[in-house]
Amino acid sequence: MNSITLPDGSTVPALGQGTWKMGERGADRAAETRTLRLGLDLGLTLIDTAEMYAEGGAEEVVAEAIAGRRDEVFLVTKAYPQNASRSRLPQACARSLKRLKTDAIDLYLLHWRGSVPLAETVEAMEKLVAEGKIRRWGVSNLDVSDLEELGDKLGDCATNQVLYNLEARGVEFDLLPFAARLKMPVMAYSPVGQGGSLLRQPVLKRIAERQGTSPAQIALAWTLRNPGIISIPKASDEVHLRENAGVWKIVLTPEDLAELDGAFPPPKRKQPLEML
Numbered sequence: 001m002n003s004i005t006l007p008d009g010s011t012v013p014a015l016g017q018g019t020w021k022m023g024e025r026g027a028d029r030a031a032e033t034r035t036l037r038l039g040l041d042l043g044l045t046l047i048d049t050a051e052m053y054a055e056g057g058a059e060e061v062v063a064e065a066i067a068g069r070r071d072e073v074f075l076v077t078k079a080y081p082q083n084a085s086r087s088r089l090p091q092a093c094a095r096s097l098k099r100l101k102t103d104a105i106d107l108y109l110l111h112w113r114g115s116v117p118l119a120e121t122v123e124a125m126e127k128l129v130a131e132g133k134i135r136r137w138g139v140s141n142l143d144v145s146d147l148e149e150l151g152d153k154l155g156d157c158a159t160n161q162v163l164y165n166l167e168a169r170g171v172e173f174d175l176l177p178f179a180a181r182l183k184m185p186v187m188a189y190s191p192v193g194q195g196g197s198l199l200r201q202p203v204l205k206r207i208a209e210r211q212g213t214s215p216a217q218i219a220l221a222w223t224l225r226n227p228g229i230i231s232i233p234k235a236s237d238e239v240h241l242r243e244n245a246g247v248w249k250i251v252l253t254p255e256d257l258a259e260l261d262g263a264f265p266p267p268k269r270k271q272p273l274e275m276l
Contacts, residue, residue: 001043001248004185004230006158008136012074014224015247016046018189018234023057029064035241036065040072042245048161048187048232050078050111051096059099067101075100076107076187078140078161081114089124093133107158108134112141112275122153140187143273144178157184159230163274164188166219166264167198170271180228190276191223191231192216203263207256217243221250222260 002014017039022032036047047066049058059077066073077100083092093108108128110121125137139147140161150157160179162171165188179186192199204215211218216233223231224247235241252260 002224004228005183006136007155007182007184008158012230013044013046014230015044015220015244016048016074016076016230016232017044017241018232019047019049019058019062020053020189020234021058022049022234023054023059023061029061031237032061033064035235035238036062037069038238039235039241039245040066040069042242044241044245045072046074046076046230046232048076048189049100050109051083051092051099052078052080052111056095056099059096063099063101070102074106075102076109077105078109078111081110081112081116084110084114084116084121084124086120086124089121090128090133093128097133104132105134107136107138109138109140109159109161110142113139113146118146118149119153122150122156126153126156140189141273141275144174147178154182159185159187161187161189161232163190163276164223164229165191165193165198166204166222166260167193168274169264170267170274173267173270175273176228183228185228185230187230187232188223189232191233192219194276201263203259207252207259211250211256213250214243216240217247217250218252218256220244220247221252222257225252225257 003011004014005011049062077096079092128134136158138157138159199215204218208215208218233244
């Protein structure tokens with residue numbers, strides 16, 4: 001599996017596991033835990049979650065999945081913007097640590113921008129790093145202008161997690177090049193879209209048939225075609241998880257990429273940052 005180098009020199013898998021919608025139904029918890037654990041077996045050792053997901057329920061599922069295997073996992077979670085202040089972020093972090101049953105979070109992200117000044121959030125993040133509660137910090141759903149506000153702290157920002165898939169390519173115009181100049185990895189959430197509409201597109205079906213694979217694998221391979229992207233699809237079951245883990249066998253040809261560009265044109269101008 002390919003790996004990505006973070007600004008501090010550490011490496012993480014370029015393909016991870018998302019957990020959005022996990023923890024919402026108690027009846028699904030055992031299956032969700034099994035799926036995440038299988039992902040670890042298949043090398044998908046980066047797990048992304050958030051305090052927002054099922055109001056902490058997803059973090060609890062993750063805790064069950066990584067029990068006894070914490071050293072294998074690169075653990076990412078995110079804080080609500082209303083909890084990103086000097087006084088509230090330590091409390092939010094403590095709650096996440098308790099739910100995750102761990103002593104430290106590998107990467108702690110601001111989930112999206114709210115009313116708390118970014119400088120205050122960064123100050124709170126860096127204090128958590130100094131205390132050993134988190135190992136590094138980053139952001140999510142921030143545009144170039146937001147990142148520029150970080151000023152001399154921009155080099156300490158480990159990543160920016162954004163919506164990125166064939167139907168949401170706006171970040172290619174300026175945000176991805178900006179991050180590439182900084183050697184800052186970008187994490188792509190919802191890389192195969194939401195609701196299944198993307199995977200029903202004829203062009204994906206056609207390329208998948210030609211490649212002998214699935215539309216989801218084509219969409220996922222597309223997000224990973226360039227260096228600097230960490231893709232975090234959620235797998236709803238073990239079949240989908242094995243599909244995700246097998247994406248590295250796919251090499252998109254120039255013909256494939258041209259067809260995808262024709263169906264989903266890259267941006268020609270600045271677009272508002274899309275988010276879910």
